[in-house]
Amino acid sequence: MSTAPHTTSSSPMQGQQQAIQVGVVMGSSSDWDVMRHAADILTEFGIAFEAKVVSAHRMPDDMFRYAEAAADRGLVAIIAGAGGAAHLPGMLAAKTTVPVLGVPVPSRHLQGVDSLHSIVQMPKGIPVATFAIGTAGAGNAALFAVAMLAGSNPALRAKLDAFRARQTEVARAMTNDLTMGAAEGGKA
Ligand code: RP5
Numbered sequence: 001m002s003t004a005p006h007t008t009s010s011s012p013m014q015g016q017q018q019a020i021q022v023g024v025v026m027g028s029s030s031d032w033d034v035m036r037h038a039a040d041i042l043t044e045f046g047i048a049f050e051a052k053v054v055s056a057h058r059m060p061d062d063m064f065r066y067a068e069a070a071a072d073r074g075l076v077a078i079i080a081g082a083g084g085a086a087h088l089p090g091m092l093a094a095k096t097t098v099p100v101l102g103v104p105v106p107s108r109h110l111q112g113v114d115s116l117h118s119i120v121q122m123p124k125g126i127p128v129a130t131f132a133i134g135t136a137g138a139g140n141a142a143l144f145a146v147a148m149l150a151g152s153n154p155a156l157r158a159k160l161d162a163f164r165a166r167q168t169e170v171a172r173a174m175t176n177d178l179t180m181g182a183a184e185g186g187k188a
Pocket of ligand 1: 029056
Protein backbone atom coordinates (compact mmCIF):
# COMPACT_ATOMS: atom_id res chain seq x y z
CA MET A 1 0.00 0.00 0.00
CA SER A 2 1.43 3.36 -0.97
CA THR A 3 1.41 6.47 1.17
CA ALA A 4 -1.95 8.12 1.79
CA PRO A 5 -2.89 11.21 -0.24
CA HIS A 6 -1.18 14.37 0.81
CA THR A 7 -2.95 17.69 0.96
CA THR A 8 -0.80 19.58 -1.50
CA SER A 9 1.79 18.97 -4.10
CA SER A 10 3.35 21.50 -6.38
CA SER A 11 5.36 21.54 -9.53
CA PRO A 12 9.06 20.98 -9.00
CA MET A 13 9.75 23.82 -11.47
CA GLN A 14 12.48 26.04 -10.04
CA GLY A 15 11.37 25.18 -6.52
CA GLN A 16 8.67 27.86 -6.70
CA GLN A 17 5.20 27.28 -5.29
CA GLN A 18 2.73 27.44 -8.17
CA ALA A 19 -0.99 28.09 -7.77
CA ILE A 20 -2.80 24.78 -7.66
CA GLN A 21 -4.44 24.04 -11.01
CA VAL A 22 -5.89 20.57 -10.54
CA GLY A 23 -7.62 18.98 -7.57
CA VAL A 24 -7.34 15.22 -7.14
CA VAL A 25 -10.03 14.18 -4.70
CA MET A 26 -11.37 10.82 -3.60
CA GLY A 27 -13.93 9.31 -1.31
CA SER A 28 -11.50 7.42 0.93
CA SER A 29 -7.80 6.87 1.47
CA SER A 30 -8.53 3.33 0.21
CA ASP A 31 -8.90 4.94 -3.26
CA TRP A 32 -5.34 6.28 -3.21
CA ASP A 33 -3.69 3.21 -4.76
CA VAL A 34 -5.75 3.97 -7.87
CA MET A 35 -5.78 7.77 -7.69
CA ARG A 36 -2.01 8.07 -7.21
CA HIS A 37 -1.76 7.17 -10.90
CA ALA A 38 -3.38 10.53 -11.64
CA ALA A 39 -1.00 12.22 -9.22
CA ASP A 40 2.00 10.53 -10.87
CA ILE A 41 1.04 11.88 -14.31
CA LEU A 42 0.46 15.40 -12.99
CA THR A 43 3.83 15.29 -11.25
CA GLU A 44 5.51 14.06 -14.44
CA PHE A 45 4.09 17.04 -16.36
CA GLY A 46 4.92 19.55 -13.63
CA ILE A 47 1.29 20.46 -12.93
CA ALA A 48 0.60 21.95 -9.52
CA PHE A 49 -2.07 19.82 -7.87
CA GLU A 50 -3.48 18.85 -4.51
CA ALA A 51 -4.66 15.43 -3.37
CA LYS A 52 -7.39 15.20 -0.74
CA VAL A 53 -9.97 12.86 0.73
CA VAL A 54 -13.34 14.60 0.37
CA SER A 55 -15.97 11.96 1.05
CA ALA A 56 -19.42 12.73 -0.35
CA HIS A 57 -21.31 10.76 2.28
CA ARG A 58 -18.96 11.08 5.26
CA MET A 59 -18.00 14.75 4.74
CA PRO A 60 -20.85 16.26 2.71
CA ASP A 61 -20.39 19.81 4.02
CA ASP A 62 -16.63 19.72 3.29
CA MET A 63 -17.38 18.37 -0.18
CA PHE A 64 -19.75 21.24 -0.95
CA ARG A 65 -17.29 23.79 0.40
CA TYR A 66 -14.54 22.30 -1.78
CA ALA A 67 -16.70 22.49 -4.91
CA GLU A 68 -17.97 25.98 -4.14
CA ALA A 69 -14.44 27.34 -3.69
CA ALA A 70 -12.91 25.56 -6.70
CA ALA A 71 -13.47 28.24 -9.37
CA ASP A 72 -12.31 31.14 -7.19
CA ARG A 73 -9.23 29.16 -6.21
CA GLY A 74 -8.34 28.88 -9.89
CA LEU A 75 -8.77 25.14 -10.27
CA VAL A 76 -8.95 24.21 -13.95
CA ALA A 77 -10.18 20.66 -13.36
CA ILE A 78 -11.16 18.38 -10.51
CA ILE A 79 -10.26 14.71 -10.89
CA ALA A 80 -12.65 12.86 -8.60
CA GLY A 81 -12.34 9.15 -7.82
CA ALA A 82 -14.89 7.10 -5.93
CA GLY A 83 -16.03 3.53 -5.56
CA GLY A 84 -19.39 1.83 -5.05
CA ALA A 85 -22.32 4.27 -5.08
CA ALA A 86 -19.68 6.80 -6.19
CA HIS A 87 -21.68 10.00 -5.94
CA LEU A 88 -18.63 12.24 -5.31
CA PRO A 89 -17.97 13.32 -8.93
CA GLY A 90 -21.63 14.09 -9.64
CA MET A 91 -22.19 15.99 -6.40
CA LEU A 92 -19.04 18.05 -6.92
CA ALA A 93 -20.20 18.84 -10.45
CA ALA A 94 -23.57 19.91 -9.07
CA LYS A 95 -21.86 22.64 -7.06
CA THR A 96 -19.24 23.94 -9.51
CA THR A 97 -18.77 24.63 -13.21
CA VAL A 98 -15.10 23.64 -12.98
CA PRO A 99 -14.90 20.50 -15.16
CA VAL A 100 -15.10 17.29 -13.12
CA LEU A 101 -13.25 14.24 -14.45
CA GLY A 102 -14.67 11.13 -12.80
CA VAL A 103 -12.66 8.01 -12.09
CA PRO A 104 -14.56 4.84 -11.15
CA VAL A 105 -12.57 3.08 -8.44
CA PRO A 106 -12.79 -0.74 -8.37
CA SER A 107 -15.13 -1.76 -5.58
CA ARG A 108 -14.88 -4.80 -3.35
CA HIS A 109 -17.96 -6.67 -4.53
CA LEU A 110 -18.74 -5.42 -8.06
CA GLN A 111 -15.18 -4.62 -9.22
CA GLY A 112 -16.03 -1.01 -10.08
CA VAL A 113 -18.84 -1.65 -12.57
CA ASP A 114 -21.13 -0.09 -9.96
CA SER A 115 -18.77 2.92 -9.68
CA LEU A 116 -18.68 3.29 -13.48
CA HIS A 117 -22.44 3.17 -13.88
CA SER A 118 -22.93 5.59 -11.03
CA ILE A 119 -20.45 8.15 -12.40
CA VAL A 120 -21.25 7.86 -16.10
CA GLN A 121 -25.04 8.06 -15.84
CA MET A 122 -25.36 11.75 -15.01
CA PRO A 123 -28.68 13.20 -16.12
CA LYS A 124 -28.51 15.92 -18.78
CA GLY A 125 -27.43 19.32 -17.49
CA ILE A 126 -24.64 18.43 -15.03
CA PRO A 127 -21.80 16.77 -16.94
CA VAL A 128 -19.09 14.55 -15.47
CA ALA A 129 -16.44 13.34 -17.91
CA THR A 130 -16.09 9.66 -17.05
CA PHE A 131 -12.96 7.58 -17.50
CA ALA A 132 -12.12 3.88 -17.39
CA ILE A 133 -12.37 1.86 -14.18
CA GLY A 134 -9.18 1.87 -12.12
CA THR A 135 -5.62 2.91 -12.82
CA ALA A 136 -6.07 3.45 -16.58
CA GLY A 137 -8.93 5.83 -15.83
CA ALA A 138 -6.93 7.71 -13.19
CA GLY A 139 -3.95 8.11 -15.51
CA ASN A 140 -6.13 9.13 -18.44
CA ALA A 141 -8.08 11.65 -16.37
CA ALA A 142 -4.75 13.31 -15.52
CA LEU A 143 -3.64 13.21 -19.16
CA PHE A 144 -6.97 14.80 -20.08
CA ALA A 145 -6.37 17.58 -17.56
CA VAL A 146 -2.90 18.07 -19.03
CA ALA A 147 -4.46 18.33 -22.51
CA MET A 148 -6.91 20.95 -21.21
CA LEU A 149 -4.07 23.02 -19.78
CA ALA A 150 -1.97 22.52 -22.92
CA GLY A 151 -4.54 24.51 -24.90
CA SER A 152 -3.08 27.72 -23.49
CA ASN A 153 0.45 26.47 -22.80
CA PRO A 154 2.62 25.59 -25.84
CA ALA A 155 5.43 24.20 -23.67
CA LEU A 156 3.01 21.78 -22.04
CA ARG A 157 1.63 20.84 -25.48
CA ALA A 158 5.20 19.98 -26.56
CA LYS A 159 5.64 17.79 -23.45
CA LEU A 160 2.39 15.99 -24.21
CA ASP A 161 3.46 15.41 -27.82
CA ALA A 162 6.79 14.02 -26.58
CA PHE A 163 4.95 11.73 -24.14
CA ARG A 164 2.84 10.37 -27.02
CA ALA A 165 5.91 9.92 -29.22
CA ARG A 166 7.68 7.93 -26.47
CA GLN A 167 4.61 5.75 -26.09
CA THR A 168 4.57 5.09 -29.84
CA GLU A 169 8.22 4.02 -29.76
CA VAL A 170 7.54 1.65 -26.87
CA ALA A 171 4.64 0.10 -28.79
CA ARG A 172 6.75 -0.27 -31.95
CA ALA A 173 9.48 -1.98 -29.96
CA MET A 174 6.95 -4.57 -28.80
CA THR A 175 7.04 -6.26 -32.21
CA ASN A 176 10.82 -6.67 -31.94
CA ASP A 177 10.34 -8.27 -28.53
CA LEU A 178 7.95 -10.79 -30.06
CA THR A 179 10.39 -11.63 -32.85
CA MET A 180 13.32 -12.00 -30.45
CA GLY A 181 11.22 -14.16 -28.15
CA ALA A 182 10.31 -16.41 -31.06
CA ALA A 183 13.97 -16.65 -32.12
CA GLU A 184 15.03 -17.61 -28.60
CA GLY A 185 12.21 -20.13 -28.43
CA GLY A 186 13.37 -21.59 -31.75
CA LYS A 187 16.88 -22.17 -30.35
CA ALA A 188 15.66 -24.27 -27.48
C1 RP5 B 1 -16.35 5.30 -1.37
O1 RP5 B 1 -16.50 4.09 -0.69
C2 RP5 B 1 -14.89 5.49 -1.55
O2 RP5 B 1 -14.67 6.19 -2.73
C3 RP5 B 1 -14.33 4.10 -1.59
O3 RP5 B 1 -14.06 3.68 -2.93
C4 RP5 B 1 -15.45 3.24 -1.03
C5 RP5 B 1 -15.02 2.44 0.18
O4 RP5 B 1 -14.49 3.30 1.14
P1 RP5 B 1 -13.78 2.71 2.45
O5 RP5 B 1 -14.83 1.88 3.14
O6 RP5 B 1 -12.61 1.87 1.97
O7 RP5 B 1 -13.32 3.90 3.24
O8 RP5 B 1 -16.88 6.35 -0.64
